[in-house]
Amino acid sequence: MKAKKIILSLFAIPLLFIQCGQPHQKNELSQPNILWITIEDTSPQFIGCYGNKTAQTPAIDKLAEEGVRFTNAFSTGTVCSPSRTAIITGVKTYKTGTGNHRSKYPIPGFIKGFPYYLQQQGYYTSNNVKTDYNVAQEKAFIAEAWDESSNKAGWWNRNPGQPFFAVFNYVDSHQSRTMTETYDWYKKNVLEQLAPEERIGENEFEMPPFYLDSPEMRKQFARVYNSIKLTDNKIGELLARLEADNLKDSTIIFFYADHGEGMPRGKTNGINYGYRVPFIVWFPEMYKHLSPWGTAGVATDELIDFTDLAPTLISIAGGEIPEHLEGRPFLGEKREKPVSHLNLSSDRSDNGIDMVRTVTDGRFVYSRNFMPYINEARYIRYMEIGEIKQQMRKDLAENKLNPLQKSLFEPRPAEFLFDIENDLWETQNLANNPEFKPVLEKMRELLKKEVIASRDVMFLPEYEVNLLSDTTTAYEFRMNEKNYPVEKIYEAASLAGFRGTEIAKKQVDLLTNPNPVIRYWSVLGLRSQSAETLMPFSANILSAMDDNYLPVAVIASAIAHEMFGNKKAEINLKKFCASKNPDVSLMAVYALLYIQNKEPFVETIWKVREMDDRNYNIRAACMDFLGSLEIVPNNPDYRE
Incomplete structure (x- = not known):
């Protein structure tokens, strides 16, 4: 008997050395694998499980049917690089100074891409493939966050038994597909990639009311539906591979879009159409206890934004949440209570200068337009070359647009207040409606409170952010009251737009x-x-x-x-x-x-x-x- 114990202990020695060699790696059963599926430029109202009967999105719909569908999920920005910076850092762009699309300003060294903290818990982190992080020294930032970031990256390159965090980003619903590239390009790269029975016809959907309902516009807008359909096909293929690798039963799946629909008035605009995203979480049986809402087709109206993602994933991986992350974990044992409202922001996109600050409680969306002489259909070259934008300008010149459709080309009011529950397409601005004055005043106060508490550094002109970035970071600069008297600056800015x-x-x-x-x-x-x-x-x-x-x-x-x-x-x-x-x-x-x-x-x-x-x-x-x-x-x- 004693000899048998000695033999068993000898066999245990190599295992002991293996475990010592990987001190942070935990048992796969105690840490879920995490798969992120991100798509581009898509609003929830174009997805089947969010009520659109025209959309053909069976892969996404099945995730919702078996998982948790969020109805109040919001991007923190309205264009890709600021949105993705908030995701990867877990910090609002109006604190890091990274709100202007592709500006590449420095951030403090202690703000890391959050997959770094998953690595510390033994995770293999992979990104396939888009980064577009709006920070200086992006290559070093990427290298620290990911074990692999390439078009070949995936869970298949990890060590045996190692938990993984794998991101796959699908570009097929991107604005380039839905409006910017030529129609011939779209036919070859999107429409012809679908079987005839999968294609959505030009007269099969409801046009949003702020677009002219004409054959020319329908031809262009059908691109949205078919691009999402192609995206859904590819998501289905990825999920089939996960199942074929016998990993689905140990993997939590997140699905979401990086911001709102990549069409005029959506992407780049600080309103619901620019911020709100489809968002679904699917749990395997062994991790259903991490969902506070249950699973199997439930919907939650709990408010979340992209800065909640980093602390949520770090916490369910078993890590300690860094102090600079102010979002809340919304899953697992460290889940924090829901919030009453969210603060969102939209700044410059390419050459299109703008500044909007938004507060939402899910039902109401309040947006403060600080440069309202610039209209919602503002000049952004990447959009101006799109045939749909050209058609809209042509229809405007020919006086074919109704007052709502014309309003996209007119100066904005200082404030928008929309009731999304009763006006999904944001057609009635309630800011001057006496009935909603209490809502308006509450939202104004919440906005002011957040600007001052966060010391929103984007109230500096970009000219200033660029200059200070030679010697410091905007994140750190904003904390010095002498350099940045934010209350006095906001007092002046709060007048902008009122006439x-x-x-x-x-x-x-x-x-x-x-x-x-x-x-x-x-x-x-x-x-x-x-x-x-x-x-x-x-x-x-x-x-x-x-x-x-x-x-x-x-x-x-x-x-x-x-x-x-x-x-x-x-x-x-x-x-x-x-x-x-x-x-x-x-x-x-x-x-x-x-x-x-x-x-x-x-x-x-x-x-x-x-x-x-x-x-x-x-x-x-x-x-x-x-x-x-x-x-x-x-x-x-x-x-x-």
Whole structure:
């Protein structure tokens, strides 16, 4: 008997050494495998399990039928790179300063891609394949977060028995497929990849009411349904591989889109159509206890946003949640109680400058438009080359649009308030409806509270974020009250978008404030005022054209040219367009897109477009300017 025990102990020695060699690796049964399936540019109302009877999404629908479907899941941004930065860091982009699409500013070293923390718990982390993280030194950031990030990455490259976190991103529903590439490209790469019986016809769906219901528009919008169908087919293939590898019974599956639908008024716009996403979690039998809602076809209206993902996954993997993560775990033993509302944000997308802050409780979506003189169908080159956007502009010119459809091309109000429960397509703005005044005031206060508490650094003009990034990070800069008096800055910014003489007087008084960012917000607010309102203050605005803070001088010059026809303003704007500072140049060129008298600037814009040192966004804005005057065609051959 003693000899037998000795022999058994000898056999145990190699196993002991193996375990010591992998100190963080845990038993596969104690840690779930996690599969993330992400798709692009899709709103829930185009998915079958969310009530769309036209959609053909059987793979996604089956996940919902057997899992948990979220009805109040939101992206924290409305375009891919800010959205993905919030996902991978678990931090809101208005804290990291990464809200502007593809800006590549530094973040503190302690903010890591959250898969790093899963690795510390023994997980194999793989990403197939999109990253698009909006941070400086992206390659090093990716290398630290993922064991493998490539188009060959997957759970199949892990060590035997090692738990995995595997991400697969499908681009087939991306805006490039649904609107930006030519129709012939779409036919070859999407439509012809579907069997005839899988294709959704041009007259088989309901058109959202803010698009003209015409044969030309239906031809373009059918692309959304067929692109999602192709995506669903590929998801089905991935799930079949998971099952064939005998891993489905030990894997929690997450499915979601990276932000709202990639169509005009959706993607890049800070409203429900831009933020709300389809989101489903599927649990195998052995991990059903991690779901607080049960499983097998349940729906929850619990509010979640993308910054909740990192702490949730770290916690169910057995890790400790880092202090800088402020989202809440919504699954497992460390689940925290649901929240009453979410704070969301939308900033610049490519050459399309904008700033929106949003609060939602799921039913109501309140959006504060800080640059409302820029409309919802704003100029963004990547969208302007899409045939559907061109058709919309053509229909506008031919007076075919109803008031709702026209509104996409008109200045926005300072505030949107939509009741999604009763108005899914956001057709009735309730901000001026006395019945909803209590809701409006509550949302306003929640927004102000979040801006100040988070010290929202995106209230700095991008010009400033770029400058400070040479020596620090926006995340750290915002915490210094002397450098960034956020309450005073917000007080000035909170006037922007509201119109009238009394507001204008307050804004003019702030034009001489010693803080340049406060002066910036005062003049930016004046940009939304009418010429009649501004005429008594013309001397103040003309003086602001000489402000030594360039963002103030640019906007003041744009106002003076548009409202007063000032010749010096024209000269200034031409100089600013050619500025060596890329943020000044983009600000000036983009400002010219929203003035009536563009003719004096045509030669300047041509020259700026040809300068070797212009970045993509500046060239894109130049092409939008020339395209708006029909000097160049709006098609994929003229992307920049």
